[in-house]
Amino acid sequence: MQLFKSQVLKVSNSLSGKKEVFKPIKEGYVGMYVCGPTVYSNVHLGNCRTFMSFDMIFRYFKHLGFKVRYVRNITDAGHLVDDADDGEDKIAKKAKLEQIEPMEVVQRYTVDFHETLQKFNFLPPSIEPTATGHIIEQIEIIKQIIKKDLAYEVNGSVYFDVIKFNENHDYGKLSGRKLEDMIANTRSLTAQDDKRNPQDFALWKKAEPQHIMRWPSPWGDGFPGWHLECTAMSTKYLGENFDIHGGGMDLKFPHHECEIAQAEASTGHTPVNYWLHANMLTLNGKKMSKSTDNNIYPNEIFSGDNKILSKAFNPSVVRFFMMQAHYTSILDLSNDALLASEKGYYRLMEALKSLEELETSSKTDFDIKHWQQGCYDAMNDDFNTPILIANLFEAVKHINLIKEKKEGISKEDKTLLKGILQTFIYEVLGLENQNIVEGNSGTLSGVVELLIDLRNNARANKDFGTSDKIRDELLALGVQLKDGKEGTTFSLNS
Numbered sequence: 001m002q003l004f005k006s007q008v009l010k011v012s013n014s015l016s017g018k019k020e021v022f023k024p025i026k027e028g029y030v031g032m033y034v035c036g037p038t039v040y041s042n043v044h045l046g047n048c049r050t051f052m053s054f055d056m057i058f059r060y061f062k063h064l065g066f067k068v069r070y071v072r073n074i075t076d077a078g079h080l081v082d083d084a085d086d087g088e089d090k091i092a093k094k095a096k097l098e099q100i101e102p103m104e105v106v107q108r109y110t111v112d113f114h115e116t117l118q119k120f121n122f123l124p125p126s127i128e129p130t131a132t133g134h135i136i137e138q139i140e141i142i143k144q145i146i147k148k149d150l151a152y153e154v155n156g157s158v159y160f161d162v163i164k165f166n167e168n169h170d171y172g173k174l175s176g177r178k179l180e181d182m183i184a185n186t187r188s189l190t191a192q193d194d195k196r197n198p199q200d201f202a203l204w205k206k207a208e209p210q211h212i213m214r215w216p217s218p219w220g221d222g223f224p225g226w227h228l229e230c231t232a233m234s235t236k237y238l239g240e241n242f243d244i245h246g247g248g249m250d251l252k253f254p255h256h257e258c259e260i261a262q263a264e265a266s267t268g269h270t271p272v273n274y275w276l277h278a279n280m281l282t283l284n285g286k287k288m289s290k291s292t293d294n295n296i297y298p299n300e301i302f303s304g305d306n307k308i309l310s311k312a313f314n315p316s317v318v319r320f321f322m323m324q325a326h327y328t329s330i331l332d333l334s335n336d337a338l339l340a341s342e343k344g345y346y347r348l349m350e351a352l353k354s355l356e357e358l359e360t361s362s363k364t365d366f367d368i369k370h371w372q373q374g375c376y377d378a379m380n381d382d383f384n385t386p387i388l389i390a391n392l393f394e395a396v397k398h399i400n401l402i403k404e405k406k407e408g409i410s411k412e413d414k415t416l417l418k419g420i421l422q423t424f425i426y427e428v429l430g431l432e433n434q435n436i437v438e439g440n441s442g443t444l445s446g447v448v449e450l451l452i453d454l455r456n457n458a459r460a461n462k463d464f465g466t467s468d469k470i471r472d473e474l475l476a477l478g479v480q481l482k483d484g485k486e487g488t489t490f491s492l493n494s
């Protein structure tokens with residue numbers, strides 16, 4: 001159904017700083033590019049939030065009836081430790097550390113990325129290209145930029161000439177920075193620097209003899225600059241001008257600014273109509289960071305194996321928690337916040353179940369069509385999922401009133417309401433009905449925790465008969481205990 005013909009969608013465009021009506025380049029089609037992960041470690045929960053925001057956006061476009069080509073890349077080369085073109089390649093560094101091939105690092109963490117996203121019920125993108133699969137395209141773009149005299153080669157590396165580009169273009173227009181301020185605030189170049197200006201960025205870097213990830217090029221063996229891959233892959237699969245480019249807020253500068261510069265320099269026109277940025281996730285009010293231990297991985301949340309949360313939470317609860325905030329707002333994860341979301345999530349799932357069993361009557365005391373448009377209005381207002389969820393709970397309130405026979409619903413309206421709820425809950429928000437213990441039932445997890453305690457006491461007293469009996473009988477009931485370093489955890493075998 002071409003719902004997009006009757007719904008007016010507005011999106012927050014970082015380029016204009018305004019909420020704008022979304023008009024695709026080609027009616028009925030959406031081209032969307034999102035910067036994917038650099039696969040050198042397990043996927044970070046903050047990154048999951050960014051990708052989840054765009055998964056929801058992808059889902060809503062599809063729901064509106066658009067044909068969407070969604071491209072989300074995998075960065076498997078070229079991303080250096082320091083965003084200012086310094087330091088080692090993140091993947092090569094990890095490979096050296098673990099004494100394995102860079103492509104083994106890439107494979108391991110690409111698999112982890114996909115597995116984690118699958119747990120969160122992400123839809124796969126239409127294309128998931130890799131940087132190393134597009135070296136030729138990247139070299140071609142560099143040649144174009146050199147031809148336009150906006151890049152220069154020094155000692156086997158090629159740099160983008162930001163100062164020269166800015167003479168006829170606006171470098172900084174996405175991030176709201178002025179080149180003069182950037183110049184005033186940057187350190188001056190050292191004698192070892194090949195760049196003409198500190199603001200210039202690498203399109204191609206010469207590979208030193210010890211650099212293991214290297215490709216031949218007209219400028220000698222080297223590797224592409226990080227920003228270039230996204231220009232190469234977005235242009236290749238979506239064209240020189242496409243609808244939406246997304247990513248985390250932290251990528252606005254320099255990454256996305258440089259993407260615009262590269263594209264404008266090579267093609268002569270602006271690449272993206274709408275730039276969408278997802279905000280960050282904090283943990284207990286502070287920035288997440290591996291070095292300070294204020295950090296948690298998705299799998300640690302699902303297993304309960306962590307020092308931050310009081311219990312395990314299933315992926316759909318975490319997804320629901322993330323959907324309760326607008327994607328452009330900072331969201332803070334805490335034990336209390338997750339517990340509250342868990343309650344809300346199960347109330348929603350319970351209501352869906354009660355709806356099935358509702359007795360119908362001759363008339364409906366609830367304006368379902370009006371309520372439905374309210375759900376669309378929320379999503380049409382820059383994908384406002386918290387307002388959508390508030391609307392869904394409005395329906396939950398009515399379901400409960402109907403259940404208590406304080407209101408009525410007709411047979412047709414019951415079917416209609418069920419369809420709309422399922423559409424928004426499963427299709428648009430991407431939630432699943434996960435009746436996992438760890439989640440819902442405080443009672444069940446309490447009982448299992450009690451048995452785990454009793455079993456630990458038995459083991460401490462060398463009463464292995466009792467401890468094995470507890471383990472085996474729980475297993476027979478579908479509750480599997482797992483003994484780990486941090487103690488015993490459990491999961492439900494469904």
Ligand SMILES: [Zn+2]
Pocket residue numbers: 034035036230255
């Ligand atoms: Zn990118």
